[in-house]
Amino acid sequence: MMARLSAGLSRRGAILLAVLFVVLLSAPFVVHDYLLTVLILILYFAYAGQAWNIMMGFAGQLSLGHAIYIGLGAYVAATLFIRFGVSPWLGLLGAIPVAAACGAIIGFLAFRFRVAGVYFAILTIAFAEFARIGFDHLDFVNASGGLFLPVKQNVHSDPWLLRGDPRMFYYVILLATSLLFIVCHLLLRSRVGYFWLAIREDEQAARATGIDTFRYKMYAVMVSAAATSFAGVFYAFFYNNLFPEQVFSISRSIEIILGPIIGGVGTLFGPILGAFVLTGLAEVLNSAMTSFGIEVPGVTQVFYGICLLLVVAGLPDGVWPPLARLLRVSTSKK
Amino acid sequence: MASDVYLNVVVGGVLTGLVYGLLALGLSVIFGVVRVVNFAHGEMMTIAMFIAVVSFSTLHLDPLVSLVPIAAAMFVFGYALQIGLINPFIRRAEHTQFLLLVALGLIIANGLLIIFGPDARSVQTSYALDSIQIGPLIVDTAKVYAGLAAIAFTVALFVFFRFTLVGKAIRACADNYTGAQVVGLDVKRLYALTFGLGAACVGAAGTMLTLLIDATPMLGPSYTLLAFVIVITGGLGSMPGALLGGVLVGVTEALAGLLFTPSAKSMFAFGILVLVLLFRPQGLLGKRLA
Numbered sequence: 001m002m003a004r005l006s007a008g009l010s011r012r013g014a015i016l017l018a019v020l021f022v023v024l025l026s027a028p029f030v031v032h033d034y035l036l037t038v039l040i041l042i043l044y045f046a047y048a049g050q051a052w053n054i055m056m057g058f059a060g061q062l063s064l065g066h067a068i069y070i071g072l073g074a075y076v077a078a079t080l081f082i083r084f085g086v087s088p089w090l091g092l093l094g095a096i097p098v099a100a101a102c103g104a105i106i107g108f109l110a111f112r113f114r115v116a117g118v119y120f121a122i123l124t125i126a127f128a129e130f131a132r133i134g135f136d137h138l139d140f141v142n143a144s145g146g147l148f149l150p151v152k153q154n155v156h157s158d159p160w161l162l163r164g165d166p167r168m169f170y171y172v173i174l175l176a177t178s179l180l181f182i183v184c185h186l187l188l189r190s191r192v193g194y195f196w197l198a199i200r201e202d203e204q205a206a207r208a209t210g211i212d213t214f215r216y217k218m219y220a221v222m223v224s225a226a227a228t229s230f231a232g233v234f235y236a237f238f239y240n241n242l243f244p245e246q247v248f249s250i251s252r253s254i255e256i257i258l259g260p261i262i263g264g265v266g267t268l269f270g271p272i273l274g275a276f277v278l279t280g281l282a283e284v285l286n287s288a289m290t291s292f293g294i295e296v297p298g299v300t301q302v303f304y305g306i307c308l309l310l311v312v313a314g315l316p317d318g319v320w321p322p323l324a325r326l327l328r329v330s331t332s333k334k
Numbered sequence: 335m336a337s338d339v340y341l342n343v344v345v346g347g348v349l350t351g352l353v354y355g356l357l358a359l360g361l362s363v364i365f366g367v368v369r370v371v372n373f374a375h376g377e378m379m380t381i382a383m384f385i386a387v388v389s390f391s392t393l394h395l396d397p398l399v400s401l402v403p404i405a406a407a408m409f410v411f412g413y414a415l416q417i418g419l420i421n422p423f424i425r426r427a428e429h430t431q432f433l434l435l436v437a438l439g440l441i442i443a444n445g446l447l448i449i450f451g452p453d454a455r456s457v458q459t460s461y462a463l464d465s466i467q468i469g470p471l472i473v474d475t476a477k478v479y480a481g482l483a484a485i486a487f488t489v490a491l492f493v494f495f496r497f498t499l500v501g502k503a504i505r506a507c508a509d510n511y512t513g514a515q516v517v518g519l520d521v522k523r524l525y526a527l528t529f530g531l532g533a534a535c536v537g538a539a540g541t542m543l544t545l546l547i548d549a550t551p552m553l554g555p556s557y558t559l560l561a562f563v564i565v566i567t568g569g570l571g572s573m574p575g576a577l578l579g580g581v582l583v584g585v586t587e588a589l590a591g592l593l594f595t596p597s598a599k600s601m602f603a604f605g606i607l608v609l610v611l612l613f614r615p616q617g618l619l620g621k622r623l624a
Contacts, residue, residue, distance in 0.1 A: 056429075062429045062432070064432075064436075109608070109611075109612060113611065113612045113615070114615070115611050115612075115615070117428055118371045118428065118432065119566070119611060119615070121429075121432060122559070122562050122566070122607075123607075123608070123611060125559055126559065126563070126604045126607050126608070127604075129556070129559060129600065129604060130601055130604045133597070133598055133600055133601050134598075134601065136597065136598075137595065137597070137598050250555040251555075254436060254440065261433060296448050297447055297448075297452065298443075298444035298445070298447035298448045298551075299444070299448060301440055301443070301444035301447075302440070302441050302444045302445055302448065304440060305437045305438070305439075305440030305441035305444065306437075306441060308433060308436070308437035308440065309434065309437040309438065309441070312430055312433045312434050312437060313422075313423075313434070316426070316427075316430060
């Protein structure tokens with residue numbers, strides 16, 4: 001187990017990773033509340049980006065509709081909590097199968113009927129939009145009126161019910177991001193992971209070597225969907241409100257894929273680095289604008305668009321691979 | 335009486351669908367020739383809508399008049415876009431192209447949001463509330479104009495591709511990239527021309543749509559998706575297919591709006607999409623790919 005964990009990681013890489021983890025672990029004692037909220041956002045994007053990366057980065061299946069898994073996770077956990085007072089951790093046990101089943105349906109339809117390439121991407125968007133409009137009319141979850149999670153003031157943090165101050169949310173998402181990072185690391189070095197990479201590089205060839213590509217693509221969608229559903233649970237409990245119009249929207253799907261694309265699709269550090277770079281820069285931009293007294297919606301999104309454009313045009317592998325070479329930490333492939 | 339209602343709704347759906355068809359035609363032309371999937375299609379349409387709204391409010395130009403200059407302006411925009419941004423990406427991986435255009439869409443939509451704000455803007459023509467009565471049939475005048483303009487534009491495009499030398503050259507590029515280069519066609523310029531023509535379709539469709547719906551900066555993604563649904567339904571690269579798909583989606587939406595609730599109408603378009611993708615992936619009028 002330990003050998004597997006450290007496989008592919010150079011000494012420098014291990015030290016760097018340890019330093020990063022310690023810094024993140026101690027951050028809440030150093031930074032003030034605003035910065036802590038930014039860090040929570042960064043880790044949320046790192047987590048969701050990592051989850052998306054399983055499907056696109058590892059198995060090469062481009063999903064532009066991951067908002068559906070975020071939305072399902074958020075709605076399952078929030079509904080259980082509001083209606084029955086169920087802990088979000090138990091709610092997660094409901095959210096994961098629901099999201100995985102949804103991923104399985106999309107995957108089954110797409111892979112069984114050979115819907116690939118651009119058609120696959122469109123199909124994922126269509127399902128997310130279908131869910132958005134569907135939830136907008138679903139009275140059981142208050143339709144377009146949205147759900148609101150009860151907020152109690154001046155109570156000490158209750159991690160079991162995910163009610164508390166930003167510090168608690170920070171540690172929850174840090175833990176989740178670290179766990180997912182380790183899981184992805186292990187996955188990449190497992191049999192399944194190698195099959196995924198083979199499918200990503202050349203599906204025909206993968207099939208020719210005897211890999212059951214349908215089955216492994218299904219695994220990729222389901223694992224990715226299940227992991228993404230936790231991002232939804234976190235989203236619901238962190239923001240305390242939930243609207244189909246927002247949680248299922250295309251912009252949700254797009255914003256979570258920006259991090260891994262900018263950081264480096266298919267790499268383990270890419271989603272984390274991308275989230276730090278993108279969200280960090282966006283926050284700098286925001287505070288600069290606020291200090292100049294400019295309040296215009298859309299500027300952050302334009303900034304995201306420009307970043308995406310520049311990276312796609314100039315650094316098709318993302319920022320991490322060249323940076324890793326610079327830091328001499330990578331012993332692995334791209 | 336009841337059947338009259340259905341008839342009216344269906345005819346209204348057909349007219350709206352023709353405009354949808356023109357929008358989708360732009361996507362189909364671009365994909366059919368340049369082989370680039372324009373994920374910024376709806377956003378380009380929103381640009382045209384805002385130009386139409388602004389030229390109406392400042393210059394009092396009726397959308398039926400501003401139709402031609404806006405289509406021309408969008409042609410130039412599309413041409414420049416292909417030359418400046420997309421041509422270098424022609425030989426790159428498919429998903430790189432998607433993301434390039436997703437980025438472009440993000441910039442356009444939010445650029446419009448910054449300039450115009452989030453409010454819906456509409457065009458109040460003198461005939462906005464008029465309707466035409468033919469026997470039991472009552473249709474909105476605006477819809478009739480929009481539908482007719484869409485047909486005229488489509489016919490012009492069809493004639494161009496069928497009967498002009500440039501149109502023939504573009505079809506040659508679509509059929510065989512290498513072959514077109516061998517016989518000395520300037521493929522990059524023809525690609526730019528094609529993207530321009532696709533953008534002109536979008537421009538015309540967007541201008542017509544201001545007669546039917548309000549313009550907001552965030553309309554883009556759902557109309558990109560709508561155009562895809564139509565193109566996939568009709569068959570990629572098929573011009574009559576795009577119109578047929580547009581009409582089919584227009585009528586479905588109109589009927590869904592009548593029988594269920596208008597805000598849920600797009601769900602039915604997605605239903606069509608899923609059915610077509612699964613059972614007739616080449617589309618209703620598309621050629622089966624090998």
